Amino acid sequence: MTEVVALEALVSRIAPGQSLAVPVDRSGVAMAATAAMIEAGIDNLHLVCVPISGLQADLLIGAGAVATLETSAISLGEAGGAPRFGAAVKAGSFRLRDATCPAIHAGLLAAQHGVPFMPIAGIIGSDLLEVRPDWKVIDSPVGNSGKVVVVPAIKPDVALFHAPEADRDGNIRIGRFRELATMAYAAKRTLVTVERIVDRNLLATEDSAAGVLPSLYVDAIAVAERGAWPLALWDEYPADETEIARYTAMARSDDGFRAYLSTFLSRRKQVA
Amino acid sequence: MSSDRERREILITTIADLLDGVRHVAVGASSPIPAAGAMLLRARQKRDGKPPVRISILGSQAHNFFTNGGIELFDCAAQGRVDAFFLGGGQIDGHGNINLVGTGDYPRTDVRWPGSFGSAYLYHLIPRVILFREEHSPRVFVPKVDFVSARAITPEVARRGGPYALLTNMALFDFDREAGGFSLRSVHPAYTPADIRENTGFAYAEPEVVRETPRPDAATLALLRGQILDELAETYPAFARAMKQAA
Structure with a gap:
């Protein structure tokens, strides 16, 4: 059964060294949980960005929590490049597994279907094949002969995201952000923070059920109001552009990042 | 800075022209000018009673009809349902290969x-695929990219996919797949073919007479400065604000 726990208890289910799948900024990023993870000192993570990340990855990287980074890009969007990501690449602080967006989706799909790999169009000719020896080029075993890329299944230990609401049974409303469901299908465990828990049953009508991730796939939920801040949460609140710009400016230096992080963590505590 | 605005308006209009005839154009992350170009095309087609254009702006809720999550754009492209898209590059070489990863030796790239x-x-x-990169300089347009994120030609x-044109702050190039x-x-107003030669690090073909990229007409400008910036503000608030403030 899906448990409802406190935020700190939720993140305590992520162990150092585990692989952690997180969604792109617009889909619902668990920023409050990210702060709690940094506070708890959960490190050595293999971060899988589905399929890219921004502020969340940059904070975790800056805090020294990431040992392996698997992503198709790290970007702060209109605010510009992600400063701690850039610095860490230069310093060689983590193992880098560069990808391309649909290959990450394909890897998760393979896990969703319980198969070891997934073929995927394109990619041939890209140097990504040089730096990702785990991606293979094979001759298509069926149909017209020709080369095709296959990527291994991605089975994250934990998937973590933020959503507007859960019901009492632990069903989560994810709207049309189906990649959240894909992450949950593929991951061994799924942890979700929500703005609120509602009394109505989200599976009661076809209208609401279509946009729901059933509790079968959800291990634990914690309530975190404004839990995606300073990122946006769809249909709930926009991104805090000023705060993201402030981060981008401060995180250019290591000292600036430390100062930002300390304020960010204490501000989070006040909200909680 | 009105000249900055004029430059962007030429780029947006040129993109709308390059998209002429497409049924569905998708726009990826961090691409306000391509998004504006796609929106301008859609608005112009509607105004002129021409066939409608679908646009999918990644990161937008209002200008995006996908319902199957982040994978749908990629599936849609694989099914042949996306006619046009935009890619950029920290480096782009004369063979149309693009580098979105970095310069120097991977993984500890210099930049x-x-x-x-x-x-x-x-x-x-x-x-x-329209290659779009505002900065036109020899550090961007190199003879050979340091890392091939995506290769243009793979015999x-x-x-079916590949580069169609390259648009920069200074000029518009066609790509010849053969x-x-x-x-x-064409070169944008105020630039000369010599400027382009000086700022392009790769070899390219140059016709004897190089035209000037057309400026947007008054009706296009009215559409762009009104409806298009309003539509764009949902996904690119900072860009739309800057364009409005420059007015």
Whole structure:
């Protein structure tokens, strides 16, 4: 059964060294949980960005929590490049597994279907094949002969995201952000923070059920109001552009990042 | 800075022209000018009673009809349902290869850019990929990219996708898939073909007479400065604000 726990208890289910799948900024990023993870000192993570990340990855990287980074890009969007990501690449602080967006989706799909790999169009000719020896080029075993890329299944230990609401049974409303469901299908465990828990049953009508991730796939939920801040949460609140710009400016230096992080963590505590 | 605004308006209008005839154009992350170009095309087609254009702006809720999550754009491209897309590059070489990863030796690149996004895949699948990079300099337009995020031509596999044109702050190039290189189509107002030669690090074909990129007409400008910036503000608030403030 899906448990409802406190935020700190939720993140305590992520162990150092585990692989952690997180969604792109617009889909619902668990920023409050990210702060709690940094506070708890959960490190050595293999971060899988589905399929890219921004502020969340940059904070975790800056805090020294990431040992392996698997992503198709790290970007702060209109605010510009992600400063701690850039610095860490230069310093060689983590193992880098560069990808391309649909290959990450394909890897998760393979896990969703319980198969070891997934073929995927394109990619041939890209140097990504040089730096990702785990991606293979094979001759298509069926149909017209020709080369095709296959990527291994991605089975994250934990998937973590933020959503507007859960019901009492632990069903989560994810709207049309189906990649959240894909992450949950593929991951061994799924942890979700929500703005609120509602009394109505989200599976009661076809209208609401279509946009729901059933509790079968959800291990634990914690309530975190404004839990995606300073990122946006769809249909709930926009991104805090000023705060993201402030981060981008401060995180250019290591000292600036430390100062930002300390304020960010204490501000989070006040909200909680 | 009105000259900055004029420059962007020419780029947006040129993009709308390059998209002429497409049924569905998708726009990826961090691409306000391509998004505005796609929106301008859609608005112009509607105004003129021409066939409608679908647009999918990644990161938008209002200008995006996908309901199957982040994978749908990629599936849609694989099914041949996306006619045009935009890619950029920290480096772009004369063969149309793009580098979105960084300069120097991988993985500890001297300069690191965000990453390859969907380029390695979409370049193979979308027929009309418009390469868009505002900075026109020899450090961007290099003879050979340091890292190939996506390769333009791959004789070893059949593909329908690849580069169609290259648009920069200074000029518009066509891409010739047979020849495997660019040819200069037009230079933007105030620039000369010599400026382009000086600022392009790769070889390209140049016609004897190089035209000037057309400026937007009054009706296009009215549409762009009104409806298009309003539509754009949902996904790119800072860009739309800057364009409005420059008015």
